[in-house]
Each structure stands twice: as structure tokens, then as C-alpha cells.
Amino acid sequence: MNEKVLTQNFGLDHLFRIEVYLEQGGYRAAKKALTEWKPEQVLEEVKKASLRGRGGAGFSAGLKWGFVPKKTDKPKYLCVNADEGEPGTFKDRYILSHNPHLLIEGIVIASYAVGIHDAYVYIRGEYEVIALRLEQAIAEAYGQGYLGKNILGSGFDLDLYVHRGAGAYICGEETALLESLEGKRGNPRLKPPFPASVGLFQNPTVINNVETLANVPFIILNGAAWFLAKGLPNDGGTRIFGVSGAVNKPGIYELPVGTSLREIIFTHAGGLKPGRKLKAVIPGGMSSPILKAEEIDIKMDVDSVAAAGSMMGSAAIIVIDDRTPILEVLKKVAKFYAHESCGQCTPCRLGTNWILKIVKRMAEGKGEQGDADSLLRLAANIKGRTLCPMGDAAAMPVFSIAKKFKEELEASLKVKT
Amino acid sequence: MSREFTPALKERIEGVLAHYPNKQAGLLPVLRLVQSEKGFISAEDERIVAVLLGLRPIKVREVVTFYTLFARKPLGKFHIQVCSNLSCSLSGGEKILEHLKARLGIRIGQTTPDGKYTLTEVECLGACEQAPCMMVNFDYYGNLDPEKIDRILEGLK
Ligand SMILES: Cc1cc2nc3c(=O)[nH]c(=O)nc-3n(C[C@H](O)[C@H](O)[C@H](O)COP(=O)(O)O)c2cc1C
Ligand code: FES
Numbered sequence: 001m002n003e004k005v006l007t008q009n010f011g012l013d014h015l016f017r018i019e020v021y022l023e024q025g026g027y028r029a030a031k032k033a034l035t036e037w038k039p040e041q042v043l044e045e046v047k048k049a050s051l052r053g054r055g056g057a058g059f060s061a062g063l064k065w066g067f068v069p070k071k072t073d074k075p076k077y078l079c080v081n082a083d084e085g086e087p088g089t090f091k092d093r094y095i096l097s098h099n100p101h102l103l104i105e106g107i108v109i110a111s112y113a114v115g116i117h118d119a120y121v122y123i124r125g126e127y128e129v130i131a132l133r134l135e136q137a138i139a140e141a142y143g144q145g146y147l148g149k150n151i152l153g154s155g156f157d158l159d160l161y162v163h164r165g166a167g168a169y170i171c172g173e174e175t176a177l178l179e180s181l182e183g184k185r186g187n188p189r190l191k192p193p194f195p196a197s198v199g200l201f202q203n204p205t206v207i208n209n210v211e212t213l214a215n216v217p218f219i220i221l222n223g224a225a226w227f228l229a230k231g232l233p234n235d236g237g238t239r240i241f242g243v244s245g246a247v248n249k250p251g252i253y254e255l256p257v258g259t260s261l262r263e264i265i266f267t268h269a270g271g272l273k274p275g276r277k278l279k280a281v282i283p284g285g286m287s288s289p290i291l292k293a294e295e296i297d298i299k300m301d302v303d304s305v306a307a308a309g310s311m312m313g314s315a316a317i318i319v320i321d322d323r324t325p326i327l328e329v330l331k332k333v334a335k336f337y338a339h340e341s342c343g344q345c346t347p348c349r350l351g352t353n354w355i356l357k358i359v360k361r362m363a364e365g366k367g368e369q370g371d372a373d374s375l376l377r378l379a380a381n382i383k384g385r386t387l388c389p390m391g392d393a394a395a396m397p398v399f400s401i402a403k404k405f406k407e408e409l410e411a412s413l414k415v416k417t
Numbered sequence: 418m419s420r421e422f423t424p425a426l427k428e429r430i431e432g433v434l435a436h437y438p439n440k441q442a443g444l445l446p447v448l449r450l451v452q453s454e455k456g457f458i459s460a461e462d463e464r465i466v467a468v469l470l471g472l473r474p475i476k477v478r479e480v481v482t483f484y485t486l487f488a489r490k491p492l493g494k495f496h497i498q499v500c501s502n503l504s505c506s507l508s509g510g511e512k513i514l515e516h517l518k519a520r521l522g523i524r525i526g527q528t529t530p531d532g533k534y535t536l537t538e539v540e541c542l543g544a545c546e547q548a549p550c551m552m553v554n555f556d557y558y559g560n561l562d563p564e565k566i567d568r569i570l571e572g573l574k
Contacts, residue, residue, distance in 0.1 A: 075438075084543045085540075085541070085543075086541075087502045087503055087504070087540065087541035087545075088503065088504055088541065088545055089541075089543060089545075090543045090544055090545050090546055092543075093543050093544070124543065125449070125484075125486045126486075126498075126542055126543065126552060126555075127543070128555040129555055129556070129557075161436040163436075163445070163446065164445065164446060164449060165445070165484075165486075166445055166448070166449065166484035166485070166486040166487055167484050167485035167486035167487075168483060168484050168485065169540065180445065181442060182441060182442050183441040183442045183443060183444030183445060183470075183472075183476075183480065184441075184444075184476075184479075184480065185479050185480060185483040186483065186484075201438060201439070201442075242545065242546065243546070244504035244507075244545035244546050244548060245503070245504050245507045245508070245545075245548075246507055246508075250504075250545070250546040250547075250548070251546045252546070282503075286502075286503060286541075316545075318503055318504055318507075318545075319507075320507065321507075324507060328506070329503060332501075332502060332503040332506060333503070336502060336540055336541075339540065340540070
């Protein structure tokens with residue numbers, strides 16, 4: 001039951017070369033989709049598969065594609081989000097470096113379904129070596145007719161380019177990503193209008209995460225029913241969980257959607273390092289609200305994690321042990337968001353810096369009674385009051401830490417004063 | 418040193434601009450090309466880029482200052498970027514920074530007087546499973562400890 005899908009061939013040498021990918025049956029899904037299916041059929045199959053976005057929000061990929069107008073004179077675009085900036089997240093790096101052709105194949109199929117002829121992969125600037133490998137893979141795909149004009153004789157054209165980011169977390173947010181691709185500062189846009197109608201260069205645009213698109217070839221080859229059986233009825237397939245922090249075996253684990261958080265940490269990632277006990281878990285990248293040790297008996301799928309008061313996010317699981325003061329965690333969270341706020345909205349720009357100021361003084365032993373309450377108030381005042389979801393991303397972890405670990409935070413004040 | 422763009426650089430710029438329907442969209446990749454050829458982006462470089470792309474100079478300045486990977490002054494031959502985000506610090510990341518500061522005799526953000534090393538503290542590098550980790554130029558190094566860092570530094574030529 002536990003067979004891997006996306007990562008099944010990652011052990012193969014040179015899988016990133018097109019010959020090896022083709023030997024493994026690569027580009028068969030693209031061939032099937034482009035030569036045997038109509039675009040609407042592809043779209044329907046992906047909708048039926050309940051493929052939820054792997055980038056953060058968990059939105060249905062099929063629905064998102066369906067929002068793009070079918071008949072329009074404007075060019076349509078696909079932007080692949082390979083910014084991977086959410087702290088704790090490293091799964092897309094594995095897909096990009098081990099199997100870039102799988103991503104390219106997913107891009108070809110998605111573009112065909114939506115009627116897109118120009119696609120960009122927006123990749124974080126630090127991934128230069130991987131970006132070069134991806135460019136190499138793109139060149140190979142052009143060479144063998146999987147990109148470019150009249151792909152596989154289907155009459156469908158697609159051009160694909162790599163666009164490097166330059167170090168700004170906010171550019172992972174989809175509308176900031178569009179601004180950045182247009183050659184501007186990464187200031188998010190107000191929604192609506194949504195990118196599906198007004199996106200890149202003001203044209204209809206689909207934005208999907210790397211892992212989301214890497215699933216598409218398997219859905220086409222094996223069908224939506226197979227994909228659903230891998231996961232849950234409203235959240236199909238597997239997820240690549242990235243586990244880091246105080247575990248024995250940090251790394252990526254591809255497991256069915258809905259696998260329990262406890263199982264991932266204790267069975268797959270080898271449990272806590274010797275002599276340590278579990279204190280807390282950040283289950284979906286730094287923006288997701290923290291869970292206490294006793295809250296980890298939950299299924300890891302978009303809806304279950306939300307029901308537990310947190311967020312599946314990018315499925316990046318950060319494990320925190322009993323030797324780590326919660327104030328240390330809070331300090332990292334506060335520093336990160338204060339640094340990465342784009343500065344456009346006042347609540348986010350000022351709020352994150354106020355939070356940092358309070359957390360810093362707590363860490364220096366100069367905290368005041370009521371600081372934990374101030375943090376709760378500040379976080380509550382950012383949430384829902386900013387132009388983009390970055391405000392929520394900054395507020396949620398702070399709020400959850402200040403609330404769930406209030407006693408520890410207040411006790412640390414008393415010891416020092 | 419002349420800041421004129423070489424014909425080779427201009428050609429690479431033309432190549433990258435062909436990927437976009439307008440010139441402004443090429444701004445990030447063009448700045449990256451300039452930085453990789455010249456080591457950093459000077460005010461004069463900004464002006465040349467503005468002319469090439471038909472932008473007001475302020476638009477270029479805005480972008481150069483927004484993104485942390487663009488350098489406005491020369492960096493050391495080896496740019497060491499150490500992650501200090503959560504997963505790395507849970508695995509001893511602070512020690513790595515302290516060790517590098519002591520070894521190189523500089524503070525974060527500084528370059529050694531011989532121009533060899535620049536030390537930067539950065540947010541998550543997307544390699545948290547190898548925490549603590551750092552980058553030297555474009556190469557990743559993970560599972561670091563002080564001895565491993567010493568070995569890496571010795572290997573840099
Ligand atoms: C502050 C912020 C940062 C984000 N960073 C990323 C990122 O690095 N990679 C990513 O795929 N999505 C990121 N997202 C989510 C994107 O906005 C978007 O929802 C996603 O790329 C859509 O693709 P998906 O539906 O396939 O998940 C971020 C969102 C926010 C608010
Ligand atoms: S926290 Fe250091 S690489 Fe992610």
C-alpha cells in the first residue's frame with residue numbers, strides 16, 4: 001500500500017537525464033494526454049482526482065485550472081512556484097534535482113489542459129545548481145520534441161523558461177511572484193481580481209507548486225480513481241513530508257495523504273534524538289500554528305490539520321524537543337517575519353517588528369509581565385488585516401506559541417527578574 | 418575599473434530578454450548576469466541597465482535594494498551564507514556562526530581584509546534535513562560542525 005509515487009525512482013543514477021527518464025516510461029503520460037485526450041478530459045480527470053495544492057493553501061488544482069477563461073484573445077500563462085521559501089521546506093528541491101523531467105511533463109500536461117503556451121518556473125535564487133540542471137532538462141525536452149512547436153505531433157505548442165528569484169520569501173506568495181516575474185519588487189497584489197483572470201502581464205494565469213504539477217503525469221497514466229485510493233476521498237495521492245529538527249532521521253518521506261503525524265515522526269523519521277522528548281511540532285512550515293506533543297495524533301491532510309487548528313501548508317514538519325526553550329522558537333519565528341515583511345501594509349510591517357522587539361527583550365531577560373498578552377494582542381491585530389496572506393502567516397505561529405506556551409513564557413520572565 | 422558592459426555580457430542580456438514579452442520582465446535575470454560578471458551591482462551598472470531596458474533608474478534601484486541576493490558592494494571571493502533559521506538552530510546552527518566569526522575574525526556582514534571571505538547570516542536555505550547548513554557561493558554544505566567547517570575552508574582555493 002505504501003508504494004511511493006513521485007519519489008519512486010529517486011534512487012536511480014542520472015534520472016535527471018532524459019534517456020533515463022524515458023527508459024522509466026517518462027513522457028508516456030504527456031503522449032497519452034496530448035494525442036488521445038481533449039484538454040477538457042484532462043481537466044476533468046485532474047478535478048476528479050482531488051489534487052490539492054502542495055504549496056501552502058491546499059486548493060484543488062483542477063478547480064483552479066477551471067477558473068481560467070476558456071475563450072479569450074489574451075495569452076495565458078503558467079507560473080510554477082519553485083520559490084520554496086517557507087522555513088522547514090525542502091521537498092521541491094528533491095523533485096527538481098532528482099527528476100526535473102517529471103515536473104516538465106506535468107507542466108506540459110497542465111498547459112495543454114488549460115490552453116497555455118508560455119510557462120515559467122520561478123525558482124529561488126539559491127538553487128542555482130538545480131536551476132542549471134533544470135535548464136539542461138528543458139533543453140533536452142526541446143531536443144526530443146516534448147517542448148516547443150507541435151509537441152508530439154499534437155499541434156500543441158509550449159515554451160518553458162526558468163526565472164530565478166533573488167532572495168525574498170514574499171515572492172513565494174503567488175501575486176508577489178507575478179510582480180517579481182514582471183521585474184518589480186515583490187509587493188503582493190490585492191485580490192480579487194484573481195490571477196486566473198488577471199495574472200502575469202495582466203493575463204489569465206495559473207500558479208502551481210512544483211509538487212502539485214509533478215503529480216499530474218501519474219493521474220493521467222493511472223486515473224483519478226487510482227490517485228484517490230492512494231489518499232483520501234477529498235484529498236488524493238501522497239505527500240512528500242519533509243521532516244527536520246530534533247529527529248534521528250531528518251529527510252523526505254513520501255507517504256499517503258492522511259498518514260498520522262505521530263507515525264511520520266516516530267516510525268519514519270526515527271523519533272526524537274537520544275535522551276530527548278517531544279515538546280512541540282510545527283506541522284506545515286513555519287507559518288503553521290504550533291502543535292503541542294499531545295496534539296500529534298492527527299491525520300496529515302489539508303482538512304484534518306485545519307480541523308486541529310493548524311495548517312498542512314507545505315507539509316514541512318519541524319520537530320522541537322524538550323531541551324529547546326519555547327522562547328528560542330519564538331525568537332526565530334519573530335525574526336524571520338520581521339525580516340521578510342515586504343513593508344507594503346502597516347499591520348504587517350509594524351506588527352512584525354513590534355513582536356520582534358518584545359520577543360527580543362524577553363530573550364534578554366528584560367521581559368515585562370503581560371508581554372505574552374501583548375504578543376497575543378499584536379498577532380490578533382495583524383491577522384486578517386493585511387493585503388496578502390503573509391500577515392496571517394506571521395501572526396498565526398506567534399499567536400499559537402504565545403497561547404499554548406504562555407505559562408512557560410511567563411515563567412521564564414520570573415526566573416530572570 | 419571600467420563598468421562598461423562587455424559585448425559578451427550584452428549578448429547574454431539580449432538572450433535572456435527574449436524570454437519575455439517586455440523588457441522590464443527581464444530585470445531580475447539581467448541584474449543577476451551583471452552581478453555574476455562584475456561581482457556586484459554599482460550605481461553606474463544600475464544606470465546602464467535602466468537604459469538597456471528602457472526603465473527609469475529608480476525602478477532598477479527599487480529592485481536592487483528589495484532582493485537580498487543582489488550585492489551593492491563587492492563581496493569576498495567566497496561568500497559564506499549561514500542559515501540561522503529554526504531547523505538549523507535546533508541542530509546547533511548558532512555554534513557554526515560563532516565558529517566562523519572566530520575563524521575568520523570578522524562579524525556578520527563583513528568581508529575579511531584580504532577580500533577572500535564574506536560572512537552573511539541568512540534565513541532558511543531549503544536544506545533543513547542537512548541542518549545546520551551553509552552555502553559557499555552556490556555550493557551547499559550540510560551537517561556542519563566546527564571541524565567540518567575547518568576542512569571546507571581549507572579546501573577553498
Ligand atoms: C508568504 C507566503 C509565501 C509562500 N511561499 C510559497 C512557496 O515558497 N512555494 C509555494 O509553492 N507556495 C508558496 N506560497 C503559496 C502560494 O501563494 C500559492 O498558494 C501556491 O504557489 C499555489 O500553488 P498550489 O495550489 O499548487 O499549492 C506562499 C504563500 C504565502 C502567503
Ligand atoms: S532552517 Fe536552515 S536550511 Fe532550513
